[in-house]
Amino acid sequence: MTNLAWSNIGSLENIPVRGARRLCMRHLGRPIAVFRTGEDHVFALIDECPHRKGPLSEGILSGKTVTCPLHNWGVDLADGQAIAPDEGRVDSFPVKIVDGEVHIGLPSMNGGGL
Numbered sequence: 311m312t313n314l315a316w317s318n319i320g321s322l323e324n325i326p327v328r329g330a331r332r333l334c335m336r337h338l339g340r341p342i343a344v345f346r347t348g349e350d351h352v353f354a355l356i357d358e359c360p361h362r363k364g365p366l367s368e369g370i371l372s373g374k375t376v377t378c379p380l381h382n383w384g385v386d387l388a389d390g391q392a393i394a395p396d397e398g399r400v401d402s403f404p405v406k407i408v409d410g411e412v413h414i415g416l417p418s419m420n421g422g423g424l
Contacts, residue, residue, distance in 0.1 A: 314415035343367035353387035360398025
């Protein structure tokens, strides 16, 4: 089982409904984005399309899918998997909401929490 370091990234209200925010934090040098669906589900992915690294945070959300703004590839927000017939995936991260605050779980480099 992977140990996670949970980071509070701020209020859920800072993420627009059916929108996204690119975070200042990075994972292994790659940008992270958080997405909020119309049903208030929140997801976190590396902010790079598996096709040509387009900024998924600038894409259009529909249900639990984001469409890359560069070449219209669909990516599943739950697991980062490209929607067929496209292939590839980006890393996804667990998210939890605690008292209206969004927390993202990143793999811990030292085996413990923050």
